[in-house]
Amino acid sequence: MDGVIQSLGVIFSLSGLVVLLIGALLGIVIGALPGLGPSIGLSLLIPFTYSMSPELSMLLMISLYTSAEYGGSISAILLSTPGTAAAAATAIDGYAMAQKGQANEAISISLTASTVGGVLGGLALLLLAMPLAKLALQFGPAGYFAVGLFGLTSVAALSGGSLVKGLLGAAFGLGLATVGIDPIAGTPRFTFGHFELYEGVPFLAALIGLFAVSEAMALAEKHACKAPMNKSRVGHVFMSAAVWKETWRSMLSGSVIGTLLGILPGVGGNIACWVARDYARARDPHPETYGKGAANGIAAPEASNNATVGGALVPLLSLGVPGSPTTAIMMGALIMHGLHPGPQLFAEQPTLVYAILFGVIIASLVQYLVGSLFLPIMARTVLLPDGVIAAGILTFAVLGAFAIRNLMFDVWMTLAFGLVGYAMKKLNFPVAPVILAMVLGYLVESNYRTALVSSQGDYMVFLTDPISVLFLLLSLVSILVPVRRAWRAKRPVRGGQGA
Amino acid sequence: MMGAPEVPPNRGIPFSDLITGLICLAGCIAFLVLAFALPAGHSTGDVGPGALPKQIGIFGIICSAVYLLTALRGGFAEERPEFTESHRALAAFAIFAICLAVVPWLGLAPALALAAAVVTLLFAGRGRLVRAAATAAGVWLIAVLLFERLLGLPLP
Numbered sequence: 089m090d091g092v093i094q095s096l097g098v099i100f101s102l103s104g105l106v107v108l109l110i111g112a113l114l115g116i117v118i119g120a121l122p123g124l125g126p127s128i129g130l131s132l133l134i135p136f137t138y139s140m141s142p143e144l145s146m147l148l149m150i151s152l153y154t155s156a157e158y159g160g161s162i163s164a165i166l167l168s169t170p171g172t173a174a175a176a177a178t179a180i181d182g183y184a185m186a187q188k189g190q191a192n193e194a195i196s197i198s199l200t201a202s203t204v205g206g207v208l209g210g211l212a213l214l215l216l217a218m219p220l221a222k223l224a225l226q227f228g229p230a231g232y233f234a235v236g237l238f239g240l241t242s243v244a245a246l247s248g249g250s251l252v253k254g255l256l257g258a259a260f261g262l263g264l265a266t267v268g269i270d271p272i273a274g275t276p277r278f279t280f281g282h283f284e285l286y287e288g289v290p291f292l293a294a295l296i297g298l299f300a301v302s303e304a305m306a307l308a309e310k311h312a313c314k315a316p317m318n319k320s321r322v323g324h325v326f327m328s329a330a331v332w333k334e335t336w337r338s339m340l341s342g343s344v345i346g347t348l349l350g351i352l353p354g355v356g357g358n359i360a361c362w363v364a365r366d367y368a369r370a371r372d373p374h375p376e377t378y379g380k381g382a383a384n385g386i387a388a389p390e391a392s393n394n395a396t397v398g399g400a401l402v403p404l405l406s407l408g409v410p411g412s413p414t415t416a417i418m419m420g421a422l423i424m425h426g427l428h429p430g431p432q433l434f435a436e437q438p439t440l441v442y443a444i445l446f447g448v449i450i451a452s453l454v455q456y457l458v459g460s461l462f463l464p465i466m467a468r469t470v471l472l473p474d475g476v477i478a479a480g481i482l483t484f485a486v487l488g489a490f491a492i493r494n495l496m497f498d499v500w501m502t503l504a505f506g507l508v509g510y511a512m513k514k515l516n517f518p519v520a521p522v523i524l525a526m527v528l529g530y531l532v533e534s535n536y537r538t539a540l541v542s543s544q545g546d547y548m549v550f551l552t553d554p555i556s557v558l559f560l561l562l563s564l565v566s567i568l569v570p571v572r573r574a575w576r577a578k579r580p581v582r583g584g585q586g587a
Numbered sequence: 588m589m590g591a592p593e594v595p596p597n598r599g600i601p602f603s604d605l606i607t608g609l610i611c612l613a614g615c616i617a618f619l620v621l622a623f624a625l626p627a628g629h630s631t632g633d634v635g636p637g638a639l640p641k642q643i644g645i646f647g648i649i650c651s652a653v654y655l656l657t658a659l660r661g662g663f664a665e666e667r668p669e670f671t672e673s674h675r676a677l678a679a680f681a682i683f684a685i686c687l688a689v690v691p692w693l694g695l696a697p698a699l700a701l702a703a704a705v706v707t708l709l710f711a712g713r714g715r716l717v718r719a720a721a722t723a724a725g726v727w728l729i730a731v732l733l734f735e736r737l738l739g740l741p742l743p
Contacts (some may be wrong), residue, residue: 139738250663252653256611259647263618266643270636277625277636301680308679308709309672475710476722479703482683483726486699487734494741496690503684510676514668515607533639541633 091438098143098443099450107144108451111151112458117469118152119159121477125172126156128303130417131295132484134424135491142425143443149418150397150444151451157357157394158202158455161386162466165194174357174393177365181378181385188381196327197386199459201339205391206452208343209350209398213405214445216351220406221431229539231555236532238559239409242353242566244521251570257512257521264289264522265529272537284497291420291526293498296485297505298512298519299413304481305510307474326460335387338368342391349392350399353411357393364392398448404429405441408531413520416527423527603668604658612651619644679706695742696730 098104118129129152137145160175165182178198185194227235240262244254267278268288279285342364349360368388369378378385400415408430410416422429427437434441459466489502512519543549550556622644625637657663686693686702693701704723708715734740 136738250657252650252657256647256650256654259615259643259650262643263640263647266640272633273626273636275626275636277640278621305676305680308676308706473707473710473712473718475707475712476718478679479706479722479726482679482706483699483703483729486683486687486695487730487740490695490742491734491738491740496687496743499687503680503687507680510680511607514670514673515603516663516668536639537633545634 091442092446094439095143095442095446098141098439099147099446103144104147105454107140107148108151108447108454109458111148111451112155112455113462113466115152115155115157115455116159116162116459116462116466119156119175120162120171120466120469121472122163122167122169122171124303124477124481125160125174126153127413127417128299128481129153129156130414130421131292131299132481132488134292134295134417134421135488137421138424138491142422142427142437142440145421145425146418146440146444147447147451149421150447151454153414153418154202154206154394154397154448154451155455155458157206157397158199158390158459159466160393161198161202161390162195162463165191165198165386172357172393174361174396175389176358177361177389178386180365181380181382184379184381185383185386190381193327193331193383194381194386195463197331197335197383198390199456199463200327200332201335201342201387201390202394202459203452203456204339205343205346205394206397206455207449208340208391209347209395210445210448210452211398212347212395213398213401213448216402217405217441217445218434220402221434224407224431227555228553229535229542230549230553231559233532233535233539234550234553234556234559234563235407235409236528236535238563238566239353239403239411239528240521240525240532241563243411243524244518245566245570250516251567251574253515253517254521255567257517257519258525261522261525262529262532264294265526266533271530271534272541282497284493284495289526290489290492290498290501291423292492293489293501294505294526295417295420295523296488297502297507298509298522300481300485301502301506302509302513302519304478304485305506306513307478307481310474331383335383337371338364338384338388339391341367341371342388343395346392346395347399350396351402351411353403353409356400356412356414357396360392360396361389364388394452401444401448405433405444406431408433410524410527413523416520416523419527601658601661601663603670604663605655608651608655608658611654612648615644615647615651618647675709678709682706682709690743696727696735699730700724700727 114133115126115129118124119126130149133149133152137148140148156172157174160170160172161178161182162171164170164175164179165186168179168183170176170179182194182198185191240258244258245251265288267285268276269286270277276286345364345367346357346360349355349363365385365388368384369375372378372384400412403409403411404415404419408428410419419429427433485502486499489499490496492498509519539549550560619641622637622640625635625640627635682705683702686698690698700723703726704719707719707722712718730742735742
C-alpha cells in the first residue's frame with residue numbers, strides 16, 4: 089500500500105505533472121510527423137532521462153508513448169498520411185471526414201477514443217500485471233530461457249515481412265548482445281581490444297542508429313513537397329453527446345482488442361487498428377458508410393492502438409520480456425538506471441512499478457488535456473519541411489549518442505548502426521527483432537547457462553521443466569505458423585476456380 | 588481448368604538480395620570462426636562463453652542459406668528494393684560524417700550546425716538559404732543551451 093501512495097505522490101508532484109505534460113506535447117508532435125513514431129521519440133528522449141529518477145523517466149516515456157499513438161492520427165486525418173503505422177486504418181475514414189469539412193470532428197473522435205483506449209488499456213495492465221508477476225516468480229532459469237526465446241521468435245515471426253528476414257535480424261541482435269564481458273565467466277568476447285566494448289555494444293547507440301538515423305536518411309530521400317493540408321479549421325476538440333452515443337461501443341471493442349493484441353509479443357497497434365476496424369465494421373448496421381467518413385471507422389482503430397500501450401507493458405512488467413520495440417526501449421532505459429524489469433521489480437521497486445501502472449492511465453488523461461488545448465498549434469507541425477526534420481533528428485541522434493558516455497566512439501557507432509538500419513529498411517528487414525534480441529540477449533544467455541550449470545550440463549533440463557516446455561512449444565508454433573501460411577499461399581488452388 | 592496464364596513476376600537476377608545474402612553468410616561464418624576461438628567453460632556444466640555465439644553463428648548460417656535460396660527462387664521479387672533516390676540519403680549521411688570528422692578542430696556544436704545547414708540545403712523549396720541558416724542557428728542553440736548548459740554535457 090505504501091508503494092501505491094508513494095507512486096501517486098510522485099505522479100501528482102509538480103515534477104511528475106511537468107514530465108507528463110512535456111511527454112504528451114512531444115509525443116503528439118512526434119506522432120503527428122509522418123515517419124516518426126514512439127520508438128524514434130523514445131530513443132531520442134533517453135539521454136534526457138539519465139539525470140532523472142527512474143519513476144520520472146518512466147512517466148516521461150509512458151506519456152510520450154501514449155500521446156505518440158494518438159498523434160499519428162492528426163496527420164492521418166489532415167494529410168491522409170498516417171504519422172505512425174498504427175494510425176493507418178484511421179486515415180481512411182479520418183481523411184474522408186476531413187474532406188467533407190469535418191476535420192475537427194474527426195480529430196475529436198480520435199482524441200476521445202485514444203483516451204478511452206489508453207485508460208482501459210491501463211486498467212487492464214493494473215489488473216493483469218501483478219497476478220502474472222506472482223506466477224512468473226515460480227519460473228526457474230530453464231523457464232526464463234524459454235520465455236526469452238518465445239519473445240524473440242514471436243517478434244521475428246510477427247514483425248512483418250518474411251520470416252527468414254526476421255530470424256536473421258534476431259540472430260544479428262543476439263550476436264551483438266554477446267559482445268563484451270560474458271555474464272557467467274567474465275571472459276571478454278568480440279571486443280577486438282577496444283575497451284569501449286567491454287560493457288557490450290551500447291544499446292542506446294544501436295537504438296538511435298537503427299531507428300532515428302535510418303529514418304532521417306529515409307526522410308532525406310524525399311524531396312517532394314508535402315500534400316496540402318486540409319483547409320478545415322482545426323480548433324476545439326470536444327466530442328458531442330450524439331457522437332459519444334454513436335461510437336462508445338466501437339471504443340470499447342477497440343480497447344479490448346488493442347489490450348489483448350498488445351500483450352502478444354510482436355503484435356502492436358499496427359495490426360490491432362485493422363482488427364478493431366474490421367470488427368466494428370462487421371457489427372455496424374451501416375457497414376457501407378466505412379471508407380466514406382464513418383465515425384466508428386476512427387473510434388475503433390484509435391481506441392485499439394492506444395490500448396496496446398497498456399497491453400504491451402504487461403509482459404514487460406510481469407515477465408521482464410518486452411513484446412515490442414517501444415517496450416524494449418523502455419526496458420533498456422530501466423537497465424541504464426541499474427534496474428532489471430521482471431517480477432522481482434514488484435518487491436524491489438514498488439513505487440516505480442505503481443508509477444508505471446497508474447502512469448498509463450494518468451498519461452492518457454494528460455494527453456486528452458494537451459490534445460484539446462494545443463491542437464491548433466500542433467496541427468501546424470505536420471507541415472515542417474522534411475529537410476529540417478531530418479537535420480533535427482540527426483542532430484539529436486549525435487548529441488544523444490555522445491551523452492551515453494561522453495565518447496565520440498559511441499557517436500561513430502550510432503552512425504554505423506544508422507547505415508545498417510537504412511540498408512535494412514531498403515531491403516525490408518524488420519528492425520524490431522534486432523533491438524529485442526539485444527535486450528533479451530542477457531536474459532536468454534544467463535538463464536541458458538545457469539540452467540545448464542544447475543543440471544550439470546544436462547540439456548534435458550529444458551524438457552523436464554513444464555514452463556520451459558510450454559514456452560519452447562509456443563516458440564515452435566510462432567515459427568511454424570508463418571511457414572505454414574506462406575506454404576499455403578504458394579500452393580496452387582485445386583479445382584473450383586473456373587467452376 | 589485454369590484461366591489465362593499469370594504474368595510471371597520480375598525474373599531478373601536479384602543482385603541486391605544475392606549480395607545481402609552473401610554478406611549475411613560471410614558475417615555469420617566469420618562470427619562462428621571467432622566464437623570457436625573463445626575459451627571453454629570452467630565450472631561443471633557450464634558450456635562456456637563460446638557456446639551461445641557458436642549456436643548463433645550456426646543458426647545465422649542456416650538462415651543466410653535459406654535467404655539466398657529464397658532470393659534465387661525469386662521469393663523476394665515483390666519487395667525488390669528501390670535505390671534510385673538513395674544518393675540523397677547517403678549524401679545527408681556523408682555530410683554529417685565529414686562534419687563529425689572535423690570536430691577536434693571545429694567543436695561539436697559548430698560542426699553539427701554546419702552539417703544541419705548543408706543537409707537542409709539538399710532539399711528543394713523556396714527560401715532554402717534562410718531555412719538553412721535558421722536550422723543551423725536552432726541546432727547550435729539546442730547543442731549549447733540544452734545539452735551543454737542544461738544537461739551539463741562536456742561537448743568537445
